[in-house]
Amino acid sequence: MRRAGKDDMSDMGAWPLVGRSAELRVITEAVARPGVGGVVIVGAAGLGRTRLAREALARLGAQGHPTAWATGSRSASALPLGALLPLTVQPPPAVRPSPEVHAAVAPPSPAGPLFAQLVERFNPPTGRRPVLAVDDAHLLDSASAALVHQLALHTRAFVILTVRQGPPPPDVVTALWKEDLALRLDLRPLGDGETDLLLEGGLSGPVDVVTRRTLRYLAAGRPLVLRELVQAGLDQGGLRRDDGPWHLRGRVRVTARLGDLIEAQMQVDDPGVQEVLEVLAYAEPLGQPALERLTGVAAVVNAERQGLVVVEQSGARRLIRLAVPAYGEVVRARMPRARARAIWGRLAERLAVSPRRRADDPLDLARWRLRAGLGVTAQELLAAARRATERLELREAEELALAARAAGGGVEADLTVAEILAAQGRHAAAAAALPRPEACAGRGGFAQASRRAMLHERITYWGPLSVAGSGGERAWTSGPDGDAGGERAAEAVRAWTSLLDGHVDRALALGGGLLTKPDPELPAQATLWAATAVAFAAGLNGALPLVEHASRIGLGTAHTHRRTRPWAQAQVAGTRCLALLLGGALTPAAEAAEDGYREAAATEAAPVVGLWAAVRGVVAKAQGRVRPAQQALREAVVLLDRHDPFRLRRLYLAELAGAHAMAGDTVQADRWLSRMADAPEPPGTLLSGWIQRDRAWVLAAALDLPGAVAVALEAAQAARDAGAPLLEAQALADAARFGAAKQVSGRLGELAGETGNQAVVAFAAWCAALAEDDAEALTELAGTLRALGHLLPAAEAAATAHRLHVAAGRRAAAKRTLVLARELQDECDGARTPLTDLTTSEASLTPRELQVARLIASGLSGRAVAARLGLSLRTVNNHLGRVYAKLGVSGRNALERVLGGYDAG
Numbered sequence: 001m002r003r004a005g006k007d008d009m010s011d012m013g014a015w016p017l018v019g020r021s022a023e024l025r026v027i028t029e030a031v032a033r034p035g036v037g038g039v040v041i042v043g044a045a046g047l048g049r050t051r052l053a054r055e056a057l058a059r060l061g062a063q064g065h066p067t068a069w070a071t072g073s074r075s076a077s078a079l080p081l082g083a084l085l086p087l088t089v090q091p092p093p094a095v096r097p098s099p100e101v102h103a104a105v106a107p108p109s110p111a112g113p114l115f116a117q118l119v120e121r122f123n124p125p126t127g128r129r130p131v132l133a134v135d136d137a138h139l140l141d142s143a144s145a146a147l148v149h150q151l152a153l154h155t156r157a158f159v160i161l162t163v164r165q166g167p168p169p170p171d172v173v174t175a176l177w178k179e180d181l182a183l184r185l186d187l188r189p190l191g192d193g194e195t196d197l198l199l200e201g202g203l204s205g206p207v208d209v210v211t212r213r214t215l216r217y218l219a220a221g222r223p224l225v226l227r228e229l230v231q232a233g234l235d236q237g238g239l240r241r242d243d244g245p246w247h248l249r250g251r252v253r254v255t256a257r258l259g260d261l262i263e264a265q266m267q268v269d270d271p272g273v274q275e276v277l278e279v280l281a282y283a284e285p286l287g288q289p290a291l292e293r294l295t296g297v298a299a300v301v302n303a304e305r306q307g308l309v310v311v312e313q314s315g316a317r318r319l320i321r322l323a324v325p326a327y328g329e330v331v332r333a334r335m336p337r338a339r340a341r342a343i344w345g346r347l348a349e350r351l352a353v354s355p356r357r358r359a360d361d362p363l364d365l366a367r368w369r370l371r372a373g374l375g376v377t378a379q380e381l382l383a384a385a386r387r388a389t390e391r392l393e394l395r396e397a398e399e400l401a402l403a404a405r406a407a408g409g410g411v412e413a414d415l416t417v418a419e420i421l422a423a424q425g426r427h428a429a430a431a432a433a434l435p436r437p438e439a440c441a442g443r444g445g446f447a448q449a450s451r452r453a454m455l456h457e458r459i460t461y462w463g464p465l466s467v468a469g470s471g472g473e474r475a476w477t478s479g480p481d482g483d484a485g486g487e488r489a490a491e492a493v494r495a496w497t498s499l500l501d502g503h504v505d506r507a508l509a510l511g512g513g514l515l516t517k518p519d520p521e522l523p524a525q526a527t528l529w530a531a532t533a534v535a536f537a538a539g540l541n542g543a544l545p546l547v548e549h550a551s552r553i554g555l556g557t558a559h560t561h562r563r564t565r566p567w568a569q570a571q572v573a574g575t576r577c578l579a580l581l582l583g584g585a586l587t588p589a590a591e592a593a594e595d596g597y598r599e600a601a602a603t604e605a606a607p608v609v610g611l612w613a614a615v616r617g618v619v620a621k622a623q624g625r626v627r628p629a630q631q632a633l634r635e636a637v638v639l640l641d642r643h644d645p646f647r648l649r650r651l652y653l654a655e656l657a658g659a660h661a662m663a664g665d666t667v668q669a670d671r672w673l674s675r676m677a678d679a680p681e682p683p684g685t686l687l688s689g690w691i692q693r694d695r696a697w698v699l700a701a702a703l704d705l706p707g708a709v710a711v712a713l714e715a716a717q718a719a720r721d722a723g724a725p726l727l728e729a730q731a732l733a734d735a736a737r738f739g740a741a742k743q744v745s746g747r748l749g750e751l752a753g754e755t756g757n758q759a760v761v762a763f764a765a766w767c768a769a770l771a772e773d774d775a776e777a778l779t780e781l782a783g784t785l786r787a788l789g790h791l792l793p794a795a796e797a798a799a800t801a802h803r804l805h806v807a808a809g810r811r812a813a814a815k816r817t818l819v820l821a822r823e824l825q826d827e828c829d830g831a832r833t834p835l836t837d838l839t840t841s842e843a844s845l846t847p848r849e850l851q852v853a854r855l856i857a858s859g860l861s862g863r864a865v866a867a868r869l870g871l872s873l874r875t876v877n878n879h880l881g882r883v884y885a886k887l888g889v890s891g892r893n894a895l896e897r898v899l900g901g902y903d904a905g
Contacts, residue, residue: 015227016201019194020052023185027056027160030183031065031129037152038159040137040177043187044307045265046222046324049162050135052187056160057133065158066130068122072139080143081114083134087121088114115147123155130157137161138169145170152181166307189221198223202230208245208635209601210609218252218326225262225326232258244634252326254333262330266308272299277308278335281328283347283364285312285319290350345372359563363387366400378409385416390566392605394424411439415451422455425645427463434459437486450489450523457493462646462683488519492526495533500684502722507537515553524561528554528568532575539579540724542757547583551576570600570608574615582726584759586623586789593619597632610639614652621659624792624828629659650679651687658694661701662792664832669698686727689718693731700738700834708738716744725751729760733767737796737835741770759788766797775804779817786824795824796835803837819888826894845886852879853887857896 017024023041030036039056041049054069061067068087076082122130134140134148149172151157159182163169177184190198195216199207207215219226232255233239239248252258268274275295280286288311292300300320303309308327312319322328332340348368351361366384369376381404388397397420405413414435421430434455440448495511511534514526531554538546554572561568573596580589597612604612617632633656640649657672673695682688692715700708716731729751732744745767752764762784769777778801785794798821805814818838825836845853855865866876884890 014202015223016198017048017051017055018198018201018223019190020048020055020187023052023187024056024059026183026185027052028059028063031060031131031158036158036181036183038157038161038176038182039185040173040182041160041162041185041187042165043162044165044189044222044323045267046219046224047187047189048223049164049187051223053133053135053160053162057131060131063128065128066124068130068132070132070134072134072136072144074139077139077141077144080141081118081147082141083139083144084118084147085114087132088117115143118147119150119155122151122157131160132157133160133162135162136164137173138163138167140170140173142170145172148173149176149181152176166305190223191221192216195219195221195226198226199230202227203241203246205241206245206631208247208638209613210606210639211239211246211248213601214248214252218324218329220324220326222324222326225265225324228258228261229326231255243637244631245638247638252329254330258326259330259334262324262326263334265324266327268306268308270299270302272296273303273306273308276300276303277322277327277331278339278343279347280309280320280322281331281335282340282343282368284325284328285314285321288318288320290354291320294346294350341372344368345374348372348374359390360387363391367396370403376403376407378404378407378413381407382409382412382416385420386564389416389420389423390564392567392607394420398424411435411448414439415448415455418455418459419451422458422463423645425462425643425647427459430455431459431463440486446486446521447523449486450526453486453490454493454523454526454529457490457497461493461497488514489523489526492522492529492533495530495537497684499533499537500682500686502685502718502724504537504540504723507533508541511537511550515550524557524565524568527557528565528571531557532572535572535575535579536582539582540719540722540726542583542726542755542760544580544583544585544757547576547579551579567604567608570596570604570612574611577615577619581619581622582724584726584757584788584790586619586759587787589619590623590789606639607643610636610643613639614648614655617652617659618655621655621662623789624662624795624831626659626663626831627829630656630663633659644680647680647682648687650676650682651691653679654691654694658697661694661697662833663830664701666698666701669701673698685718686722686724689715689722689724689727689731692718693734696731696734696738705738705834709735709740709743712738713740713744716747725755726757726760729755729757729763733763733793736767736770737793737833739834741767745771759790762788762790763793766793769797770800773804775801775808775810775813775817778804779820782820782824786827791824791827792831792833792836795821795828795831796833798824799836799838815886815888822888822894845883849879849883849886852876853883853895856880856892859892 027039030039041052043049057067057069070083070087072083076085079085122132124130132148132151134144137145137148140148148159148161152159159176161173161176161182163173165186168174176182196207196212199212199215215226215229218229229252230239233248233252235255235257236253238250238253239246241247266277268277272295276291276299279291279294288300300309304311304320308323309320310323312321335343345368348365351365351368354361356362356365362380362383366376366380369380381400385397385400385404388394388400398417401409401413401417401420405417407413409416414433418430418433418435421427421433435452437449437452440452491510492514495507495514498510499507511530514522514530515534518527531550534550535547535554538544538550551572554575555569558565558568558572573592577589577592577596580586580592593612593616597609597616600609600612613632614636617629617636620626620632621629633652636652637656640652653672653676657669657676660668660672676691682691692711696708696711696715699705699711712731712735716728716735719725719727719731729748732748732751735744736748745764748760748764748767752761762781765777766781766785768774769781778797782794782797782801785791785797798817802814802817802821805811805817821836821838825831825838828836851869852865855868856862860868862876862880863873865871866873869876883895887895889895
């Protein structure tokens, strides 16, 4: 399918028909049943009634059925037979299969002869059944409805009617399914998976998971609404495809076209119903009693009856929300400002006297009061700012916190502003907002001193070298009991900064000291920093039990504070994934990464989903699953484009370059490496060694193996200097892959003895087998590495064993290892490294077998190959069977991967 663009998105044919195959089959099969006079398609606005009817009519026309199309409308209903008049001047159906009607004409007079003319037209004595489709049959005038009923009842015609759910259609149309003259098909909204298929089919490309979720939510399973939302995004430039998947930046802005279409679908004439929609546009979901008090019971009932709102049970509460959330976008965009202020004021008044049990209530209250021009206290603004921060709505959080500071929020407001600015990566501004340490020494000073101390450490490390107004002092003050509470909290951040600076042991000491001596007054954020630093450092040391211990402490803290820190669980769980990866435990790391990504994709903000996408991609690359790694890392690039407070962008851009290099794609590897060079340097030295490994892979993909070895050894030395034996082992293993197995085998053996880590032991044995050309050991190690989740090294071991067996003339062993190598390379999904080469396996084929294999791989059928070579089809199949057996593959696609392309010309 061609790529959809801004200029052709309005063409409905560019979008596939999704989720309606069963309904389409019912319609096309019902034509062959003499006792069925037609099908009535019933559904809410935007569900695709018209598209389904057009598709069915087109298919029936292609089968030879005479077809015609008509449309009901309010204007046409003013005339007798108004919707069907265009059919009276068309050629007979037998010679006009097109479903389109291009123009209407005035009635010749009177309706009676026209009625008879149309009945005669759709009742030919022979040939295939004529098919008449009438769109929006609920708008037919009485004469047109009666004619359609007569056609279905007394002629050979087959009618396809679309009826909108809600407005009552003419009674004769209803009689069609009530009297079993026609089948009734009730369309349901598309499911999430179907909506995703439709979206990616219409855009001719992948869509990031947050954009998919947003558009799914807004469209509520309505294909037409989805299409128009996409069109609006393209028209306004918010929906773009730059680095990989399509991405919606910000909200969908309502265009005139989108607004007109949505308003036409809603068809709201009742002022009470309009008021219900206006209130819900700003406050959905809303409890039913509260909404009824604001708008009246009758208005709510009417809105529900018209299908504009839905009522959901949530525990003991009944909540009301818009049936299609896109309605709210249009209502808000087109609401007069004065009317909006009045609604905000009424909502704020209502919420102010309620119990306010929801986590979002403080944010809603402050937001509505501000927009209504009502007074808001500094405490209310701070509560709202904290909640907006928890939701990662950082721009709004900043506005609220600044308003709180202007309203006299004091030190608390200053700290909140600084925290929000630091979370955006705006460290210089955060430094300017940071209060002086003595300002945090009053009432509540212990907690404030701890927060300030942590902020000071973060700003100093990730931001400007000197903090304005800090005087270069240590950011701590003594608590009321003499304990340096601020200093202990600062140590939690220093555990991470020490780690990034390449001091793994110091990070373990600092973080471990906070975890082994818990302090109930220590801020939860300090415990989270300490737990994640210890887990990551333990992964670098291969101490997997410590990884799990520290992660349990962090997850326990995250659970306790889940209401105020909803993203903390992702913070700890994501760090655990990377720690397991560093510790060589790739199978549990991959499982945890998939679980975390799936949960985040369902509910979390784009930065959280982006971080999980990055973790998912890094783990997949470490395993050697290169295509999933590329897809996940591209998504991370898009979702984290404007969120990089810790300057990690260079790392996942390097990982993306490395993933392309592992696939042998030097063009894309160089492209992403160049993009990486434009990103800010990550802090410290630890990540530089990680990035160096990716540089080595890019050199290897360009066949500069000596250069790749040199860079991999530099990365190994940097990891050794940092006291990170697992990172060193992985860099040494890379050097072995690039041809330096004999050079690094001894050091890998030392690391295996020092750490006792399963992955390092396996890599040391693998490297020794490479150095000694030990095919049997490599075959055994392929299974070991596969069990540990290291799929690409396992595939490389099996491929190397195969080449060694071929060179030694061990045909049976070569065949066994070839089958294993093929299986493992399939699991790696696109990897092509110096050690995965299996082209020597072609040498085991006879010239005729190779000729047949290459022709089949080029796309020719067995019969075409037989004709070209002057052989019988049976002989070709015999040759092909031997090819499959020798190469250890089955099927044309697998054969093409083995042999590469071949021009059979």
